[in-house]
Amino acid sequence: MKLDRLKAEVNVSTVTQFVLIGFSELPSLQGFLFAVFSIVYIIILVGNFLIILITSMDPALQKPMYFFLANFSSLEICYVSVTVPRILFSLEKQDRSISLMSCATQLCFFLIFGTTECLLLTVMSYDRYVAICNPLHYPLIMNPTKCTQLAAGSWLGGIPVQIGQTYQIFSMHFCNSNKINHFFCDIPPILKLACGDTSVHELSVYVVVMAVAAFPFILVLTSYSKIIATILRLPTAKGRAKAFSTCSSHLLVVVLFYGSATVTYLRPKSMHSPGTDKLLSLFYTIVTPMFNPLIYSLRNKEVIAALRKLILQK
Template sequence: MPQRKGLENHTVGSGFILLGFAELSSLQGMCFTVFLVIYLVVLTGNSMIALITVVDSSLHSPMYFFLRNLSVLEICYTSVTLPKMLMGFLLADGRISFLGCAAQLYFLVSLGSIECLLLTAMAYDRCIAICDPLHYTLIMSRGLCIRLVVGLWLVVIPVQVGQTYQVFTLPFCASHDLHHFFCDVPPLLELACADTFWNQLVLHTIILVFAILPFSLIVISYIKIIRAILKIPSVLGRHKAFATCSSHLGTVTLFYGSATVIYLKQRSRDSGDTDKYLALFYTIVTPMVNPVIYSLRNTEVRIALKRLLWTK
């Protein structure tokens, strides 16, 4: 017991060091500028999407209700990692406290899990809209949409509190260098001086429940959507139906593609650099391009943006 206590005190006192992109040390200034611009684009783009879905009455539908929640989620998700990364570039200091690392991990995995479930809800919404349009307004009522979003938070929060607690009650070794630009479960487990079997089991169970299962439901929804679209007689009708799904499909591909590779592939000592560059896609690139995807591929959003920007 005394040895375990000492290890925990050592961990709390020293915290961790986010090595981030240490190999780019000669480009710190340029990296800071690039990621600052990206962060501003994320904040501006997603705030604009959230704003127009509130103020424009033509966008008061379930699809845009979920899009508004996704945009707010992207702002929060990016704000968990990017400000700390920017400070690291600016001050050339990657230190993060034990509690700061725990908080960052908790919010990152919670918001990531909620995004997986929210993307699933959006796929279900599109499936009902295309496969059962006559009953769409009856099924996708405002009450159901609110209950779905609230339910996502209520399901995810306690689960991720448990995972975060489990990770940070592990004893950590003398080296607290995290080969990443944020605190994540896999690199933290690599630093643990204890058997992490149960942690790995919990991690993969959570991935199964909050990532693989939702993705399977998204695939099933799109199989139904494609079948329904192929039954539409006119080419214009098929194109219009698919256009309402293309933005969501692009977001799903970007988010799930990189995240799946990181969390499901076999880790090795040399995988750290690959993982952190792949992590850029689902933590930074996806939130940055989402507003672009939805504004370029969605006529209603483009029209609403023009009305908002041109109204005095």
């Protein structure tokens, strides 16, 4: 019996390198895709950097809301930089190989920044809740120390959990193939390569997603249910419009991010298809970060005024 088990373990091929299939099924579009991803990446970097710049330089934007927005823009730059440069490298060099350690590192940082986004969106909704539902105590509650603590908690909160989850996933044996049918190292396509039953690992993914994504999302919905109830009680239409305008941008970003990410990670393994996974992943890893600066700037008069002031100074 022990000999049979030993033989089975020996027969399991030890994968030391993966191949990211990416968009190789579109050979005639490699140059076009490289150009598109390059332009999108530049838009994301420039757009988010501008938000960081104007929120730090303009005295009118020295408020908790814009402090968290600057943190969010910094996060978006980090978030897309985990995946997009690797995509560009694969498209340019046509080299889709990635070592096991590099794949694990990419996944770990991707999960950490994804968790940070969930937590930071929750903190931003709490900030809007206090501002609208408890305005008289807002400066006292959202003081600089409290804001710094909330931001630091968002950045650091997911690190131990996601390091543990990454270690658990890459402690599995991979024997089905070394080809990841995706454009970056993500959990669903990696689980497909694992030997044997992965139900325990899938369960752990669900638990972590519920803790770092679903629970914060419930808190966001709770905050906004109270915000909307408070706004509807305001006596004037102008007051209601002004209060809602400060929240609508954030709510739109929440829906875009959580909608696509939740569908990706909470579906059973049997329901995952490479095409759908890639499309959803493109949405929450690249498309949403590209639109976030536009959403926050075009729907916020203070940001537009600060941007206009910055341009005129040049």
